[in-house]
Amino acid sequence: xxxxxxxxxxxxxxxxxxxxxxxxxxxxxxxxxxxxxxxxxxxxxxxxxxxxxxxxxxxxxxxxxxxxxxxxxxxxxxxxxxxxxxxxxxxxxxxxxxxxxxxxxxxxxxxxxxxxxxxxxxxxxxxxxxxxxxxxxxxxxxxxxxxxxxxxxxxxxxxxxxxxxxxxxxxxxxxxxxxxxxxxxxxxxxxxxxxxxxxxxxxxxxxxxxxxxxxxxxxxxxxxxxxxxxxxxxxxxxxxxxxxxxxxxxxxxxxxxxxxxxxxxxxxxxxxxxxxxxxxxxxxxxxxxxxxxxxxxxxxxxxxxxxx
Numbered sequence: 001x002x003x004x005x006x007x008x009x010x011x012x013x014x015x016x017x018x019x020x021x022x023x024x025x026x027x028x029x030x031x032x033x034x035x036x037x038x039x040x041x042x043x044x045x046x047x048x049x050x051x052x053x054x055x056x057x058x059x060x061x062x063x064x065x066x067x068x069x070x071x072x073x074x075x076x077x078x079x080x081x082x083x084x085x086x087x088x089x090x091x092x093x094x095x096x097x098x099x100x101x102x103x104x105x106x107x108x109x110x111x112x113x114x115x116x117x118x119x120x121x122x123x124x125x126x127x128x129x130x131x132x133x134x135x136x137x138x139x140x141x142x143x144x145x146x147x148x149x150x151x152x153x154x155x156x157x158x159x160x161x162x163x164x165x166x167x168x169x170x171x172x173x174x175x176x177x178x179x180x181x182x183x184x185x186x187x188x189x190x191x192x193x194x195x196x197x198x199x200x201x202x203x204x205x206x207x208x209x210x211x212x213x214x215x216x217x218x219x220x221x222x223x224x225x226x227x228x229x230x231x232x233x234x235x236x237x238x239x240x241x242x243x244x245x246x247x248x249x250x251x252x253x254x255x256x257x258x259x260x261x262x263x264x265x266x267x268x269x270x271x272x273x274x275x276x277x278x279x280x281x282x283x284x285x286x287x288x289x290x291x292x293x294x295x296x297x298x299x300x301x302x303x304x305x306x307x308x
Contacts, residue, residue: 096150103143110136158283163197163213163259170210170220179208182304186297187211193293195285196278200257202226203274203305212279213259227253230267230275239268239295243284254279266291268298270305 088095110133119129169187171180183201187209190196198212207223214220226234229250233240242265245251254265257277264285266278276298280286286294 097147099143099150100147103140103147107137107140110140159263160282161261161263163281164261165213165215165259168210168214168220172206172208175208179304183209190278194290195280195282197281198258198279200277203270215259224256229253233267233269233275234272237269239266239291241266241286241291266294268294270298271302276301
């Protein structure tokens with residue numbers, strides 16, 4: 001049973017506890033939105049956000065994620081998590097050259113020691129110095145090879161393309177103003193905070209929202225037939241993330257609503273009657289945080305659209 005209605009411009013990931021106090025704030029108590037300042041009961045959400053001390057975690061459909069919440073930082077500065085600064089990630093180019101420097105300096109020092117110590121240049125297996133030099137040269141060579149491999153092996157940036165089609169923004173005219181405003185906010189928030197280039201909301205056999213890049217000559221007044229992927233998402237109540245569309249034959253079912261060169265698609269259920277479809281021009285364009293955020297957004301839309 002739903003305890004309260006979700007109002008327009010509510011952000012489920014931003015929560016202020018009602019009567020909880022202290023560093024522990026639960027979304028099951030209430031949600032305060034920075035966009036409208038309204039209090040919203042969140043007992044109907046499957047997402048449960050818990051702030052623990054200085055950390056923030058979001059649990060959405062069984063997935064627990066550490067996050068620096070997009071909204072909490074502004075609503076509750078005292079609970080905001082400072083952005084983690086990984087020194088190794090920031091200086092990885094320099095660190096990749098360390099084995100080269102160590103191996104090169106070690107080999108040079110070894111040769112200088114051999115030349116200045118007065119020992120014959122010919123290797124003598126009976127000499128402890130010669131045996132030590134051989135071992136040190138082997139280690140220096142290993143470091144040099146390691147450094148070269150680190151420099152040559154670099155992570156490849158995800159493939160990015162500009163979605164092809166026409167820019168549209170369509171909201172079903174039959175919707176009431178609160179629901180229309182909610183859908184408009186969803187698109188603006190997703191577009192600003194993620195790599196989403198196209199967003200589609202289909203519910204109860206109708207196209208409620210089509211925003212961003214869409215196929216050329218698309219008929220916005222008619223709702224496309226849902227395919228197997230969308231049907232399975234609605235029946236199971238769990239989202240489906242197609243991180244690389246080129247690997248999924250089922251991508252053809254999204255051709256009527258998404259650009260042909262879409263690289264990644266995230267499908268979230270809106271109850272058992274609809275789906276939210278987000279598309280990106282980047283392979284693996286939606287992070288785990290994006291997936292949790294869109295899952296909470298689809299839950300919120302479910303409550304809003306049930307009141308229509």
